[in-house]
Amino acid sequence: MEPEGSWRVYPYVDDSSDIFYVYELIEALDRRRPQPERPDADAIARDAAALRRRAIHRLAELRARSRSAQPRRAQSREAQPVG
Numbered sequence: 001m002e003p004e005g006s007w008r009v010y011p012y013v014d015d016s017s018d019i020f021y022v023y024e025l026i027e028a029l030d031r032r033r034p035q036p037e038r039p040d041a042d043a044i045a046r047d048a049a050a051l052r053r054r055a056i057h058r059l060a061e062l063r064a065r066s067r068s069a070q071p072r073r074a075q076s077r078e079a080q081p082v083g
Contacts, residue, residue, distance in 0.1 A: 016066065022059045026052060 029052045035041055 019059065019062050019066065022055050022062065025055050026059070029055070 029048050032048055034045055038044070
């Protein structure tokens with residue numbers, strides 16, 4: 001079991017793998033079901049909603065960065081001399 005508050009660290013591959021993990025996080029948060037019998041249910045729901053908002057924002061950043069990086073890669077291949 002991981003210590004409370006720790007994050008699992010995945011090996012960095014590229015933006016597409018980061019996008020995959022952020023999607024997984026969002027999907028897990030969407031699958032979460034409230035447990036009203038817990039005394040801290042309201043706080044957990046607020047934290048989950050805040051985390052989901054941050055994950056959606058991060059997903060948009062990663063997708064924008066991924067889109068902006070693609071043309072540069074294509075241009076650098078075209079600019080190389082043939083031979």
